[in-house]
Amino acid sequence: MYKQLKIFISKFKEFLSKKFQKYDGKIPYLVTVLITSIIVVYGIKFFVKLTKNLHTDVLSEFDTSVSNYITSFRSDLLTSYFKFVTDVGDALGYFVVVSLCSLLFYLFFKNWKYVLQLLSILILALSSNLILKQLINRQRPTLEHLVTVKTLSYPSGHAMTAMAFYGFLIYLIVTFKINKFLKFGLITVFTILILSIGISRIYLGVHFPSDIVGGFVAGFIWVVFCILVLNLFKVFREDPNTINLY
Known part of the structure; x- marks a missing residue:
């Protein structure tokens, strides 16, 4: 009996292996799709909840305490740094960065797809931000600008x-086959840049901390959503019959 059971299990494993062998290469993409889908859903839920609580006392106290703490460090040196950083996060800054990325991607990869992906997420983030600002209609803080x-x-x-642009750039760098020390260095620099741009807006007195949290969350949702779409494309591109309606 034991011997027969062992043979049955062995045959069953062999059957499953043959049956699902063609999907082995897609498993990483499918797992990524599942995880990113969950993150997008919960990210949107968090953003909506944060938005609904903008005028509560708890969030007001949070904004006031964090703003007072950050602006207490104002100095000529920090002001110069944060003004520079905030300029990097403006239109001219992105023009320069996109131009450099375009040149580097073409030289090293001979492919414009990464540039198109970065431009796409930049446009999505900018356009959706303008729409959200008009819908929510929150005024700037009354601190000195x-x-x-x-x-x-x-x-x-x-x-x-x-968060959207540099966050997606970090994702691309993670996928690149480059020197691990260079990869770590670039990821560190862009992570610091994202945080610095966010903090600069509070330091310069033009945003509430909750504005920055909301911006980071919304930008991160775009990053994860674009990763989700790219992985879906990879699955369907490898096997056009992945979707079977009948």
Whole structure:
């Protein structure tokens, strides 16, 4: 009996292996799709909840305490640094960075797809931010503004765009087959840049901390959503019959 059971299990394993062998290469993509889908759903839920609580006392106290703490460090040196960083997160800054990325990607990969992906997520983040600002209509803080601003406050366009653009750039760098020390260095630099751009907006007095949190969350949702779409494309590109409606 034991011998027969052992043979049956062995045959069954062999059957499963043959049956699902063609899907082995897609498993990493499918797992990524599942994880990113969950993150997108819960990210949206968190953003909506945060937005609904913008005018609560708890969030107001959070904004006040964090803003006071960060602005207490104001100095000529830090002001110069954060003004530079906030400029990097503006239109001219992205023009320079996208131009450099385009040149490097073409030289090393001979492919424009990465540039198109970066431009796509940048456009998505910018356009959706403008829409969200108009829908939510939150005014800027009344603190002293160290830079000129003309748009509404929530979510922070600088924080949202920085997270979306540089966050996706970090994802691309993770997928590149390059020197691990160079990869670690680039990821560290871009992570610091994302955080610095967000903090700069509070330091310069033009955003509430909750604006930055909302911007980061919204930008991160775009990063994960684009990763989700790219992995779906990879699955369907390898096997056009993946979707079978009948």
